[in-house]
Amino acid sequence: MRTLISANSRTEAARRDLLVVLILVSAVMLLIWNGGSLLQIATEGRSASFGTSMKVAATALILNVALILFGWRRYVDLQHEAELRADGERRAAIMASTDSLTGLANRKGFADGLQQLNAEISTAGRHVAILSVQLQRFKAVNDRHGYDVGDELLRRLASHIRQELPADAVIARLSGDEFAVAVACDCDNRERVEQAGEALLRILGRSYDIDGTLAQVGAFLGIAVQPAASDSRPADLLRRADIALERARSARSARPVWFDASMEQALIARSELEHALRLGLEHDQFVPFFEPQVDLRSGEIIGFEVLARWQHPTRGMIRPDVFIPVAEDIGLIGLLSEKVIGAALAAARDWDAKLTISVNISPTQLSDPCLTQKIVRLLEEAGFPAERLIVEITESSLFADLELARSIAAALKGHGISLALDDFGTGFSSLSQLRSLPLDMIKLDRSFVTTLMAERQSAAIVRAVTTLGSAIGVPVMVEGIEDAPTHAAVLALGARRGQGWYFGKATSADRTAELLTRNLAGPLEAPTSPPRLRAAS
Numbered sequence: 001m002r003t004l005i006s007a008n009s010r011t012e013a014a015r016r017d018l019l020v021v022l023i024l025v026s027a028v029m030l031l032i033w034n035g036g037s038l039l040q041i042a043t044e045g046r047s048a049s050f051g052t053s054m055k056v057a058a059t060a061l062i063l064n065v066a067l068i069l070f071g072w073r074r075y076v077d078l079q080h081e082a083e084l085r086a087d088g089e090r091r092a093a094i095m096a097s098t099d100s101l102t103g104l105a106n107r108k109g110f111a112d113g114l115q116q117l118n119a120e121i122s123t124a125g126r127h128v129a130i131l132s133v134q135l136q137r138f139k140a141v142n143d144r145h146g147y148d149v150g151d152e153l154l155r156r157l158a159s160h161i162r163q164e165l166p167a168d169a170v171i172a173r174l175s176g177d178e179f180a181v182a183v184a185c186d187c188d189n190r191e192r193v194e195q196a197g198e199a200l201l202r203i204l205g206r207s208y209d210i211d212g213t214l215a216q217v218g219a220f221l222g223i224a225v226q227p228a229a230s231d232s233r234p235a236d237l238l239r240r241a242d243i244a245l246e247r248a249r250s251a252r253s254a255r256p257v258w259f260d261a262s263m264e265q266a267l268i269a270r271s272e273l274e275h276a277l278r279l280g281l282e283h284d285q286f287v288p289f290f291e292p293q294v295d296l297r298s299g300e301i302i303g304f305e306v307l308a309r310w311q312h313p314t315r316g317m318i319r320p321d322v323f324i325p326v327a328e329d330i331g332l333i334g335l336l337s338e339k340v341i342g343a344a345l346a347a348a349r350d351w352d353a354k355l356t357i358s359v360n361i362s363p364t365q366l367s368d369p370c371l372t373q374k375i376v377r378l379l380e381e382a383g384f385p386a387e388r389l390i391v392e393i394t395e396s397s398l399f400a401d402l403e404l405a406r407s408i409a410a411a412l413k414g415h416g417i418s419l420a421l422d423d424f425g426t427g428f429s430s431l432s433q434l435r436s437l438p439l440d441m442i443k444l445d446r447s448f449v450t451t452l453m454a455e456r457q458s459a460a461i462v463r464a465v466t467t468l469g470s471a472i473g474v475p476v477m478v479e480g481i482e483d484a485p486t487h488a489a490v491l492a493l494g495a496r497r498g499q500g501w502y503f504g505k506a507t508s509a510d511r512t513a514e515l516l517t518r519n520l521a522g523p524l525e526a527p528t529s530p531p532r533l534r535a536a537s
Contacts, residue, residue: 099173102158110172114182114234127185129193129225132241135177136218153215160203197221197256220248224259285311288344291506293499303356306344307506333362345382347509358390363397372411386416394423439474446480466494
């Protein structure tokens, strides 16, 4: 801004100088012309009439006046052009730092305002606090009511935020549904910041009537505070506020969440895990483990469920509950699943032909239109028979889009692949939906089995599901059998297939092959005395 003012001052000075020069030049020319006329009168005297000389002088005078008027008009035009240019520069500067929809600062304007606020309080022993905000359900408003309603809602929210917050607050809309606020607070009193955060949440949680349409969103809010004496950049403070916002969002918190160092450490650990996961995929560190599935009456192994494990070079074996959510978040779950399934099929290809292999498909993979083709390709590459493969899909993801589920089921069945409904009892499937899908197995969720001995309702559910499976001709696999009493209980309730630690934990392909070899040579009695395990014959 100072540079712009200085440039304008220089322009004004140049204009004044130009006007003075034009006047002086005109005056000199006038004198020359008048002087020449008078000299002509004095020397020629008798030969030229006085009237003719005066006409010449008058003509010169008129020409000089015209020149002065032309210079003045040119000066006025230049001044007008300079004013328009300066006004355009001011408008461009405002547009570059302002959100055009709400009139709040944009990301650049917020950075400039934050820097100015930090400079103003740097000598006062005060803090700068940033509140990072993200709206909830804003996309749903756009989808349901249109972008005009969504835009007007943003304008209403911006207006109320300006009215509610202190006049010295720096308020910005950083992106579609993200806002940020910077305020000053005293070193020993953070109540002002807390109150500002709660006020923001109240504003963003109100209902707004927009041309007869009732629109309402909520928000999550994170707060980070930086001492004035800190060397951290304002951008670092905004990043910390964003970290606190992410914690609020993941916890579904209805109150402001303050940043602390542990959050940043967790974020760093998450970032390192993401990097290690990518490297692990490149170096084939993800391997299949096999959990036995047995006939509960005879103890015969009838198949295995494939579970992913991460053989990390320094951290050892990492369980899937650690890395699967990360892989889903960063969009690598499909690649990871394909690698593990491919390795499992190659390892199990030469096992007993009656043993089935069950693989899990994530909800993200279920939305892939090429899912069936990818599975078929893995079967062909491994030389694994399609009739020995069972694809497990969770109940919640399967019935989220029933038409898609039917098309996937039909495609899988068309290639001879079986379909199992996993985690049954945790979703919202109905009997008519079960009847409409060509299911080959129902897997009862382990939550009902682990509470079987303590809750009568769980026992009733196990009996009902096994009876249902028998009625519709679909076998039921009971998960989570971890001891002898539970095994006896599910048998008494009608279950015929099951899996769980009682029959053996998931183990590597080599150890599974060794187990199968020993079982073919003779029955194996496990230390915990489960039923005798042997491969199906």
